[in-house]
Amino acid sequence: MDESKSGSQQRITLGITGMTCAACSNRVEKNLSKVNGVKSATVNPANEKATVVFDESKTSVDELINRVEKTGYGVIEERIELSLSGMTCAACATRIEKVLSKTNGVIQANVNLASEKATVKYISGKTDVDTLIDRVKKTGYDAKPAVKENAEAEMAVKEQQYKKQRSAFIIGAFISIPFLIAMIGEFTGNHALMMPGWLQFLLATIVQFTIGWRFIRGAYNSLRGGSANMDVLVALGTMAAYLYSTALLLIGAESGFYFEASVIIITLIILGKVLEARAKGQTSEALKKLMGLQAKTAHVIRNGETVDVQVEDVESGDLLLIKAGEKIPVDGEIVEGQTSVDESMLTGESLPVEKEQGDMLIGATINKHGSVKMKATKVGKDTALSQIIRMVEEAQGSKAPIQDLADKISSVFVPIVIVIAALTFLITFYFVGFSAALVSAVAVLVIACPCALGLATPTAIMVGTGKGAEHGVLIKGAEHLQLIRNVDAIVLDKTGTITNGEPEVTDVMAFGIDNDELLRLVASAETGSEHPLGQSIIQKAKEKKIQLSDAMNFEAVPGHGIYASIDGKRLAVGNKKLMEREKVLLEPYQIEIEALEEKGKTVMMAAKDGSLLGYVAVADTVKKTSRQAIRELKEQGIEVVMMTGDNERTAQAIATEVGVDRVLAEILPEGKAEQVEKLKREGKKVAMVGDGINDAPALATADVGIAIGTGTDVAIEAADITLMSGDLLAIVETIQLSQATMRKIKQNFAWAFGYNILLIPVAAFGLLNPILAGAAMAFSSVSVVTNTLFLKQWKPRH
Numbered sequence: 001m002d003e004s005k006s007g008s009q010q011r012i013t014l015g016i017t018g019m020t021c022a023a024c025s026n027r028v029e030k031n032l033s034k035v036n037g038v039k040s041a042t043v044n045p046a047n048e049k050a051t052v053v054f055d056e057s058k059t060s061v062d063e064l065i066n067r068v069e070k071t072g073y074g075v076i077e078e079r080i081e082l083s084l085s086g087m088t089c090a091a092c093a094t095r096i097e098k099v100l101s102k103t104n105g106v107i108q109a110n111v112n113l114a115s116e117k118a119t120v121k122y123i124s125g126k127t128d129v130d131t132l133i134d135r136v137k138k139t140g141y142d143a144k145p146a147v148k149e150n151a152e153a154e155m156a157v158k159e160q161q162y163k164k165q166r167s168a169f170i171i172g173a174f175i176s177i178p179f180l181i182a183m184i185g186e187f188t189g190n191h192a193l194m195m196p197g198w199l200q201f202l203l204a205t206i207v208q209f210t211i212g213w214r215f216i217r218g219a220y221n222s223l224r225g226g227s228a229n230m231d232v233l234v235a236l237g238t239m240a241a242y243l244y245s246t247a248l249l250l251i252g253a254e255s256g257f258y259f260e261a262s263v264i265i266i267t268l269i270i271l272g273k274v275l276e277a278r279a280k281g282q283t284s285e286a287l288k289k290l291m292g293l294q295a296k297t298a299h300v301i302r303n304g305e306t307v308d309v310q311v312e313d314v315e316s317g318d319l320l321l322i323k324a325g326e327k328i329p330v331d332g333e334i335v336e337g338q339t340s341v342d343e344s345m346l347t348g349e350s351l352p353v354e355k356e357q358g359d360m361l362i363g364a365t366i367n368k369h370g371s372v373k374m375k376a377t378k379v380g381k382d383t384a385l386s387q388i389i390r391m392v393e394e395a396q397g398s399k400a401p402i403q404d405l406a407d408k409i410s411s412v413f414v415p416i417v418i419v420i421a422a423l424t425f426l427i428t429f430y431f432v433g434f435s436a437a438l439v440s441a442v443a444v445l446v447i448a449c450p451c452a453l454g455l456a457t458p459t460a461i462m463v464g465t466g467k468g469a470e471h472g473v474l475i476k477g478a479e480h481l482q483l484i485r486n487v488d489a490i491v492l493d494k495t496g497t498i499t500n501g502e503p504e505v506t507d508v509m510a511f512g513i514d515n516d517e518l519l520r521l522v523a524s525a526e527t528g529s530e531h532p533l534g535q536s537i538i539q540k541a542k543e544k545k546i547q548l549s550d551a552m553n554f555e556a557v558p559g560h561g562i563y564a565s566i567d568g569k570r571l572a573v574g575n576k577k578l579m580e581r582e583k584v585l586l587e588p589y590q591i592e593i594e595a596l597e598e599k600g601k602t603v604m605m606a607a608k609d610g611s612l613l614g615y616v617a618v619a620d621t622v623k624k625t626s627r628q629a630i631r632e633l634k635e636q637g638i639e640v641v642m643m644t645g646d647n648e649r650t651a652q653a654i655a656t657e658v659g660v661d662r663v664l665a666e667i668l669p670e671g672k673a674e675q676v677e678k679l680k681r682e683g684k685k686v687a688m689v690g691d692g693i694n695d696a697p698a699l700a701t702a703d704v705g706i707a708i709g710t711g712t713d714v715a716i717e718a719a720d721i722t723l724m725s726g727d728l729l730a731i732v733e734t735i736q737l738s739q740a741t742m743r744k745i746k747q748n749f750a751w752a753f754g755y756n757i758l759l760i761p762v763a764a765f766g767l768l769n770p771i772l773a774g775a776a777m778a779f780s781s782v783s784v785v786t787n788t789l790f791l792k793q794w795k796p797r798h
Contacts, residue, residue, distance in 0.1 A: 009039065009053060009054070009055055009056070010054055010055075010056045011051065011052070011053045012051070012052055012054075012061060012064070013049050013052075014050045014052070014064070014065070014068070014075050014076070015048060015049055015075065015076035016028060016043065016048050016050050016068060016073055016074070016075060016076075017048070017073060017074035017076060018073040018074050019043075019073060024073065025043040025044070026043075027072075027697070028043045028050060028068060028071055028073055029041050029042065029043040031067050031068070031070075031071045031700060032050060032064060032067055034067075034701075035054070035059050035063060035064060035067050036059055037054050037056075037058025037059035038052060038053070038054045038055075038059065038064075039053040039054060039055065040052070041053075050068070052064055061107050062107050062108045062121070065077065065107060065121075067700070070696075070699065070700030070705065071696070071697065071700050072696045072697075072700075076123075077107060077121055077122065077123055078122055078123070079120070079122075080120050080122070080132065080145060081117055081118070081119050081120075081145070081146040081393075081397065082117065082118040082119075082132065082133065082136065082143040082144065083116065083117060083143065083144055083145070083146045084096065084116050084117065084118055084141055084142070084143050085116070085141065085142045085143075086140065086141035086218060086221065087111075087113060087141060088218055088229055089113070089229050089230035089231075089410070089450040089451040089454055090113060090406060090407070090410035090413075090450045090451065090453045090454020090455075091222075091227060091228065091229040091410045091411065091414050091450050091454075092113070092141065092222070092227075092229045092230075093111040093112070093113040093410075093454055094111075094227075094410050094411045095139060095222070095225060095226075095227040095229070095411075096111045096136055096139055096141060097109050097110065097118070097407075098411075099135050099136070099138075099139045099225075100120055100136070103122075103127055103131065103132065104127060105122050105123045105127035106120060106121070106122045106127060106132075107121040107123065108120070108121045109121075110397055110399050112397050112399075112458045112462075113451075113454040113455055113458055114455055114458040114459045114462055114785075115396060115397065115458070115462065117146060117397055118136070119394065119397040119398070120132055129145060133145075138225065139221075139225035139227075140218075140220075140221025140222050140223075140224050140225035140227075141221065141225075161277070162274070162277045162278065165270060165273055165274045165277060166274050168211040168270050169270045169271050169274050171207075171210070172207055172211050172263070172266060172267030172270055172271075173267055173271075175206060175207050175263060176260075176263055176264050176267045178195055178199075179195070179200070179203070179259070179263055179264060180264070182194050182200075182260065183260060197248075197249045197253070197254060197255075197257055198249070200245070200259040200260070201245070201246060201249055203259070203263065204242055204245070204259035204260075204262055204263050205242075207262070207263045207266055208239070208242050208262055208263075208266070211266060211267075211270060212238060212266040214231075215231045215234040215238070215266070216231075216235050216239070217231075218231030219231040219232040219235035227414075228414035228415055228418070229414060229450070230414070230449070230450055230451055232418070233414060233417060233418070233445045233448055234266070234269060234445075234446060236418070236421075236445050237421075237441075237442045237445035238261070238262035238266055239262070240438060240442055240445075241259070241261040241262045241265075241442050241770065242258075242259065242262040244258060244438055245258045245259045245262075256435065258438070258439070258770075260771070261439075261442060261770045261771055261774075264771045264774065265770060265771060265773075265774030266774075268774045268775045268777075268778045269446075269777060269778045270778075271778055272778025272779055272780075272781055272782055273778075273781075275779075275782045276451075276455075276782050279782060279785040279786055279789060289470070290385070290388060290389050290392060290469060291389060293327075293364040293385060294311065294363070294364055294385060295311050295326070295328065295363070295364065296310070296311060297309065297310060297311060297329070298311050298314050298318075298320055298329035298330065299321040299322070300319070300320055300321075301318075301319040301320065301321055301373070302319075306321055311330065312380070314329060314330050314376055314379050315376065315379060316376055316377060316378070317376060318375070318379075319335070319374075319375055319376075320332065320373065320375075320376055321371065321372075321373055322339075322367045322371065322372050322373070322374060323367070323371050324339070324368070324370055324371055325366070325367065325368070326367050327363075327364060327365070327366055328341070328361045328363055328364065328366070328367055328374070330376045330377075330378060330379045330383055331360070331361065331362055331363050331377055331378035331379075331382075331383045331384055332360070332361055332374040332375050332376045332377045332378070333358065333360055333361070333375050333377055334355055334356065334357050334358065334359050334360075334361060334372050334373070334374050335357065335373050335374060335375050336357065336372060337356075337357070337370060337371060337373060338355060338356040338357070338370055338372065339354075339355050339367055339368065339369055339370035339372050340352035340353060340354050340355065340368045340369050340370070341355050341361065341366065341367055341368060342365060342366040342368050343362065343365045345365060352369075355372070360377075361374055362384045362385070363378075363383040363384060363385050364383075364384075364385045388469065388474060388724075391474050391475075391476060391722075392465055392466065392469045395465040395474075395475050395476060395478060396458075396461060396462045396465050396466070398461070398476075398479070399457075399458075399478055400457055400478035400479055400481065400482045400745070401479055401482055402457060402482060402742070402745055403457040403458070405749075406453045406454065406456060406457060406749070406752075409453060410450045410454055413448070413450045413453070414450065417444065417445065417448040418445070420444055420760060420764060421441045421442075421444040421445045422441070423764075424440050424441050424763075424764040425437045425438070425441035428441070428766060436766055439766065439769075440763065440764060440766040442773075443764075443766075443768045443769065443770045444760060444763045444764050446770055446773045446774045446777055447756075447759050447760060447762075447763045447768060447773035447774075447776060447777055448756060448760055448777070449752075449755070449756065449777045449780045451780070451781040452748070452752035452755065452780040452781050452784045453749075453752045453753075453756075455748070455784050455785055455788075456745060456748035456749050456752050456784055457478075457748070459748075459784070459785050459788040460741050460744045460745045460748060460788050460791060461478045461481065461741070463741075463744075463788055463789070463791045463792055464481055464737060464738075464740070464741035464791060465478070465481060467737060467791065467792065467794055468734065468737055471730070471733055471737075471796065472709070472723065472724035472725045472730060473721065473723060473724070473730055473733065473734050474709075474721065474722040476719075476721065476722075477720070480720040480721055481737075481738050482738065482741075483685070483704055483738075484687065484704050484721065484734055484735055484738045485735055485738035485739045485742060486685050487638065487685045487686065487687040487703065487704060487735075488637065488638055488639060488684050489638065489639045489640075489641060489679050489682075489684040489685065489686045489687070490633060490639070490640050490641070490686075490688075490689060491641045491642075491643050491664075491676060491679065491686060491687070491688045491698070492630075492640065492641065492642050492643070492660070492689050492728070493643055493644065493672075493688075493689060493690035493691065494646060494651065495620060495646075496532065496690075496691040496708060496726075497689055497690060497708055497728070498622060498623065498626045498630075498642060498654065498658055498660075499621060499622050499623065499626075499654065500620060500621050500622075500623055501532050501620065501691065502532065502536070503532055503536040503618040503619060504539075504540075504620075504621075505519075505536055505537055505539075505617070505618055506601060506617050506619045507596060507601070507615075507616070507617035508540075508614070508615075508616050508617075509592070509614050509615055509616075509617075510613060510614035511589075511612060511613060511614050512613065513613060513614070515614070516546055518606060518613055518614040518616070519537070519540065519541050519544065519546060520541060520546045520548060520549070521569075521571055521606060521613065522537055522571075522573050522604065522606050523537050523538045523540070523541035523548055524548045524549040524550070524551055524564070524566045525551050525563075525564035525566055525571050525573050525606075526538055526551075526562065526573065527550075527551050528551050528554035528556075528562070529554075529556060529562055532620075533602060533604060534562070536618050537604070537616055537618065549566050549567055551564040551565070552564065553565045553570075557574065557578065558668060558694070559577070559645050559666075559667075560574045560575060560577045560578040560581065561573050561577075561578040561604070562574060569608055570608065570609075571606060571607075571608055571613075572584075572606070572607045572608070573604055573605070573606045573607075574604065575604070575605070575647060576605070576647065577666075578605075579605050579607060579612070582607050582610060583610055584607045584610055584611065584612050585612070586605070586612065589612065589615070593605075593615065594649060596617045597647055597649035597650045597653070598649050598653055599619075599653060600650055600653035600654050600657065601617045601618065601619045601650060602618050602619070602620070602646055602647075602650050603615050603617050603647075603650075604616045604617075622654065622657055623726075623728065625727050625728055625729045627657070627658045627659055628729065629727075629728035629729045629731060629732055630658050630659050630660060631659055632729075632732045633731065633735075634659070636732075636735065639661075639684070640661070641660070641662045641663075641664060641679070642654070642655050642658075642660040642663050642664065643663075643664040643667055643672060643675060643698075644664070644665055644666075644667065645666065645667055645668065645669065646665060647665060648663075648665040648666060650665075651663050652665070669694035669697075670697070672690075672694065672695065672698035673697040673698045673700070673701040675698070676688055676701045677701055680701075680702075680703070685703050685704075686702045686703050686704075687702055687703065687705075687706055687731075688701070688702035688704075688705050688706065689706040689707075689708065689723075689728070689731065690705075690706075690707065690708070691707065691726070695707075699720075704721065705719040705721070706720070706722070706731060706734075707719030707721070707722045707723070708722075708723055708726045709722050709723055709724035709725065709726055721734060729796075732796070733796040736796055736797060737794065740791060740794050741791065744787065744790070744791050747787055748787060748788060751780070751783060751784055751787065752780065752784060755776070755780050759773070759776060
């Protein structure tokens with residue numbers, strides 16, 4: 001990426017991948033030009049580069065890249081996930097994110113406090129991983145590339161860190177016991193329970209500079225990096241109490257010490273971190289379950305012998321033996337045998353799916369009956385399961401727009417608290433005295449907790465996206481999970497979305513030739529087409545054992561039909577628009593054709609030399625849950641629109657059957673995105689649901705693009721949310737999940753903000769003991785994470 005700036009105007013050059021022709025470059029150029037703030041966009045198909053001039057106050061490089069990807073193409077960029085250590089609160093995460101974002105060549109940086117990961121998108125050549133890690137280290141923290149392939153190793157590291165925290169708490173708790181006994185003695189007047197000052201000093205020194213050293217070191221690193229975090233507050237508060245008490249001891253005082261404050265505050269905060277770490281571990285259980293679905297070994301047939309190998313060692317093209325009851329190790333195609341497969345982990349459908357030679361198998365699904373041989377086609381990171389895991393990981397590491405407020409507050413939170421503590425000390429010292437001023441200032445420092453603010457959103461996003469994956473809903477980013485609950489219009493593609501997309505031939509009517517001959521001609525012409533209607537006609541010809549001819553000079557006319565030469569005859573097969581184009585007289589057959597269309601059938605007409613040879617009627621069945629899903633969407637106040645390239649009568653018949661009130665019929669593929677734009681201009685938040693290549697531009701144009709997982713890779717790539725089951729009820733479930741997740745985030749924010757807003761003034765007025773302040777601070781984060789974990793109980797309502 002090359003870039004130059006002039007004021008707020010920026011010029012960048014992006015390398016584009018996936019373009020094959022001028023039409024591709026035109027499409028990318030058109031979609032980039034539509035981005036708000038873009039002054040000009042030029043795409044060169046020869047060098048595969050896009051040059052964009054834009055106003056950086058209105059859009060960003062990340063938004064431009066998103067638009068290219070939604071259009072169905074890629075941008076040459078790198079993505080790295082870094083494991084971070086040393087973060088203690090939201091201020092740490094915000095600081096690291098700012099530093100990484102400002103690094104030359106970085107497109108986007110997201111730091112997730114809950115998972116302790118940084119996800120960085122950058123342009124290779126402008127920066128590299130070592131530079132990114134160095135930037136983090138200079139900020140006062142540590143970073144290393146996350147080990148994706150070995151989730152067990154990563155979990156082992158986290159478990160080791162948890163045990164270390166727990167050991168620190170046990171030491172602190174053991175040392176705190178004498179102080180608690182002394183506090184009881186002081187409260188009851190029993191001097192026998194009191195501790196001499198020198199013993200208090202000795203025990204407090206052990207705690208302050210062993211298990212409490214992390215706060216001092218963290219505060220130093222944070223201040224050296226130019227920011228202030230939770231460690232600064234804890235270190236300031238406990239060191240103030242410790243140093244004041246030490247000074248009293250050195251001048252010969254026998255009482256008035258606050259050693260117990262530093263000891264017990266440190267111990268309680270570490271207890272909070274122990275509980276928080278355990279709770280945070282539960283937020284990513286869905287991802288752990290997905291990782292656990294992968295088969296460990298595979299039976300590979302090599303040189304006529306079957307050998308067992310680790311699934312990581314399976315190569316594309318290998319021949320595998322899959323026995324009954326085993327997990328399918330990788331994605332591939334059956335080359336011998338037949339069986340039934342449990343694909344519920346992908347689709348949620350409990351009934352096994354029958355499979356035979358030529359059918360595709362997906363890794364991690366279960367072979368129920370029969371032994372088959374398969375050829376591996378996708379292995380390693382290319383399998384469907386690996387891509388699902390990657391998508392969930394990226395979603396869990398992404399940031400919802402609602403997090404912006406917390407980020408802004410956390411970036412100034414600690415300095416403001418230090419100012420409040422200083423003012424508290426000065427005012428209390430002036431009106432009451434030094435001892436009371438110190439107690440109040442320490443209470444202010446340790447009660448303030450930016451951790452809860454930082455955990456409020458990411459923990460909920462991690463659980464929400466994980467629950468979505470468990471229910472077959474893959475959400476690409478937190479912003480889409482937040483936005484889907486606000487949509488008030490949903491556009492549904494007809495074929496493959498509302499209907500099953502597996503049409504069947506119902507009627508064949510020929511004029512002047514035999515019905516089977518008409519079927520032979522049309523099926524032969526359709527052999528060059530991948531359209532579901534064409535495939536159904538070919539299937540009908542095969543059932544009737546009709547011998548097909550080779551199609552020559554095949555030409556597809558999107559939204560109209562096809563041309564092909566069969567046995568030397570130029571044939572036109574398509575809808576009324578194509579017949580009008582060929583000047584074919586349809587009037588004598590109009591009543592028959594309209595009668596079929598009113599029954600929801602699609603009529604494909606065939607003509608030669610301007611004369612109608614006949615027609616083939618095809619019907620597509622409606623999915624069993626479509627009507628219920630559409631009814632539930634309407635009950636939520638969402639306008640449901642059906643969009644199709646089919647004719648008005650057929651479209652209206654299907655719409656009536658499923659309860660759709662607004663129909664957009666006879667829409668050409670290139671017009672779908674335009675129709676979505678029209679709805680957006682009406683002031684609506686629009687979601688588009690589709691499954692075909694033709695739907696990709698409309699999916700990219702919509703506020704939220706939803707792909708049916710049974711559809712094409714291009715549609716899934718262009719979409720923000722993928723429904724693996726292809727069931728429209730999953731849209732209703734996704735909206736419900738979005739509502740539940742956002743509700744949980746708002747509850748977390750209410751607790752985090754309310755806690756600080758209420759208790760900081762209480763501490764400032766001297767009404768809160770520093771030890772109680774430390775306990776409250778420690779448990780504020782725990783309460784936010786625990787509240788989030790209730791989201792794991794979420795279930796869809798129908």
